[in-house]
Amino acid sequence: MKTLLKNGSVVNVFTGEVTRADVLLDGERILGVGEYERADLVRDLTGCYLCPGLIDGHIHIESTMLLPDEFARAAVPHGTTAVVADPHEIANVCGASGISFLLEASESLPLTVYFTLPSCVPSTEFDEAGARLTAADLEPFYSHPRVLGLAEVMDYPAVIAREADAMEKIEAALARGLVINGHAPLLTGRALDRYIAAGIGDDHECSSVEEAEERIRKGQRVMIRQGTAAKNLETLLPLFEEPWAHRCMLVTDDKHPADLLRGHLDESIRLAARAGKNPVTGIRMATLWAAEHFGLKRMGAIAPGYWADLVVLGDLADMSVRDVYCAGVRVVKDGRMEDFKPPQVAAALRNAVYSAFQMRPVEHFHIEAQGRRRCRVIKLLKGELLTEEWITELDFDRENGVDVERDIVKLAVVERHRGTGHRGLGFLSGLGLKYGAIASSVSHDSHNLIVAGADERDMVYAAERVSALGGGCVVVRDGKTLAELPLPVAGLMSDRPADELARRNEQLRKRAYALGIPEEIEPFMPLAFLSLPVIPHLKMTTLGLLNVDERRLVPLFVDGM
């Protein structure tokens, strides 16, 4: 069937030109750009712009807490027609089954979901993850047509040291001529050279122009990230000019549901345009230049033979999306997503991800100690994922060491993949919690249960409530659930729509503030990173406190008693 989109202004991503032209589609492909009169279906786009569908070069769909179909419903109305997803989070919980689940759950959507394969599961030897993925485990996935390469190789020390495990995964992708995504924040000079020389093709962790320019000069493509936690766009605005721009892409990495409802790559382009940058440059980054990086043939442009993923915009600088075409079919009309049938996933895979939360019942979070003891306390730093080690004296005869006056609450991480009962237990400062407890099954990268509380019994209640939900986030006080967000899919994702998740998240936040957490803190964000053993300095794991810098577990007590 031939569809004619008449009288629009067409963005040519090869040249940067914007020209009045008609676009003729033949089924799922573009037949031509020029002047046409007749087709089976003619749509008038007078006054509108037409650009290729936007491609997010790096996203963890799990961070949106949405299943791929609900993710599509939220993202496509923003002009997104393809993403390259790294299923790192679900792989840490469910291993290869998690990757297979997301592959099946993203089949035949009105959005093309590509994947790069998680390279670091678990992230370190201190992670009690739900799985361990070797090069051999990744191997079978390379035959999938939507797998484009190896995902962010975070363990850059292993790459620089040319460690066998890391190199085996890299060589497998290189041998297939596939992309290897990088992740090397602040790495520079010869160490960066050695990392890149291994074959790492891009980086999405640049937080300064200098960092980005060094990477581009050294052959990497830079992904300009604008997500929920990390927002690098404003800092990296100079990259919207040549000679940098054509070596850049736009990505989000992690994006929470409420944020995603507000905007996706359209937002990045809009923000850049408001700062005086040419929106066409942003569109080129988010289309052709991303497609070329990933070796996606005949995608990312409006030209003969190209895949008919198209966005109709009311305005270029505002990136106001009116309609979206996916493979020649209009899937968004006047900003509203057309309904579609979610893909069927094999029962075995569904069962695997819906039964992934396996925690041994928690009896208590009591620490066997008396009197005043000098302890290591994890200290949160405002607005940062970094923590500090704070050594201070706690009175175990009063509240078992908890001291809300000094903003010291209890923190526990409980293994939840195999019901081992392993748990780390200690103290946290800087969250501001005064009453009750908050708990979550989203805690990077191994996603064990994490719970912080001013009250020991509320902590137990919160942990058990998350367990009863099969994963999720809860806010508890006085033995009662004040708010909860069930995340039954691997303890990471919901099967509800984005707006419902956004509302529930908002409720969680409000209830958490009622427990004393100050409003400048996004309550579940520090919680999600307090057990990530690759960010300095002191973290809590299922094995206990970890000194990240020294890569060793350390005892809670420092008084040697």
Place this chain on the structure above:
Amino acid sequence: MKTLLKNGSVVNVFTGEVTRADVLLDGERILGVGEYERADLVRDLTGCYLCPGLIDGHIHIESTMLLPDEFARAAVPHGTTAVVADPHEIANVCGASGISFLLEASESLPLTVYFTLPSCVPSTEFDEAGARLTAADLEPFYSHPRVLGLAEVMDYPAVIAREADAMEKIEAALARGLVINGHAPLLTGRALDRYIAAGIGDDHECSSVEEAEERIRKGQRVMIRQGTAAKNLETLLPLFEEPWAHRCMLVTDDKHPADLLRGHLDESIRLAARAGKNPVTGIRMATLWAAEHFGLKRMGAIAPGYWADLVVLGDLADMSVRDVYCAGVRVVKDGRMEDFKPPQVAAALRNAVYSAFQMRPVEHFHIEAQGRRRCRVIKLLKGELLTEEWITELDFDRENGVDVERDIVKLAVVERHRGTGHRGLGFLSGLGLKYGAIASSVSHDSHNLIVAGADERDMVYAAERVSALGGGCVVVRDGKTLAELPLPVAGLMSDRPADELARRNEQLRKRAYALGIPEEIEPFMPLAFLSLPVIPHLKMTTLGLLNVDERRLVPLFVDGM
């Protein structure tokens, strides 16, 4: 082994910057660009420039008449470290064996010879070629690591009509994600759209800026050609500016040995620089942008992990090549090629290409006719490959129709692949030949024997001499060979070095001029195209005269007697 190239000015093809820096090589790859002191081998490049090795995106090695090793000896000193060759000519003579021969003969050279597979063998149904290559015949070659795609799809009417044979070849390359080279001179508008939409990725036949711009806007990459016969660089100079430049490459297509000795892509960049264009733009076209088009990973740049193909230049605008590194090894020093061992080719393949010339002995070139007859004469147009049909009266009682006063000589094309004795015989005007005969086994695309003569016996002698040589070019007068160039490899190539071929070509030319051919004509050039059935208007084939426009054979006589 680590090699350090110190103190050069390094061309960064990602950004276009030229910066003072050291380059450290580790074996065949680049380790880093920066400041280094120590290595196993240190070479000082003070005052010199370093750029990536140049990549010719489209060349027929057969047109240089050189075997790949001798081609390397001639081309690499010009900074060429890789070419993408289309073995179209040898495939027309020897079929799959010809392709295999060139693959083996180009193995492990100090030059990387990639291939795209000839798509149109034979070029038309009127070609009595030595082989016919179907999609199934090409199939096995795709597993070769140096095969990058499908070569110039010249039969654009077949593509536009979506004919099964052509589409089968195209689909096979598309399915592998490989490049499909185009060849569609002057095609425009919707016909061009339809040709491109089939998946054709580039074009090297642009002879105007408008033609090139249309192709770039429609997603193709444009190859700016500067060869021996077709020189498009000067016309296409505006493409050296953005937004066009980054969608262009530099190629030569056909280049004769003497021309190749004078320059290769270095010459294109130099010419552009003399016309005021930035030589760095030319270098980017001839390196990274070519590598990206063909999906060559980590080639075409000086950056960590990239293949260490490098050129040391005395000057950027002059492109004066001093040294060339191939995979980290210096293969050209001070402009002189280091010696290397030519590759071994399997005996069966050698035999196939060295015994490809199989012509039935020629007894005469006499035409059975008496008196004055009205005939179709092929008329050469000065400086063009186009010919015209000239109908005039010839006197067969005098010299069997030959009339050197009116510049009318005899022309014959004799089948030489299977000894069928098929031959076309007629008349040619515009060559200027007054005595003797010239003959050649290089005649596009089927490379049958072609001979033009003022003297019938000399024509027989010339044809038999070419046959005795197993292919080649000869100039004959009064039953004596005045000059000859043996081309024993498929009747297309010599196994001698470029300078010897250049000298012998020069001799051929001089002797041909002594036969009356005016010096503004390159004598064997019109001969090489007089039987090519895809260039209008009247051509000679082994089946007789061909009206190209009407795609039908026409009789010599038009008087109906």
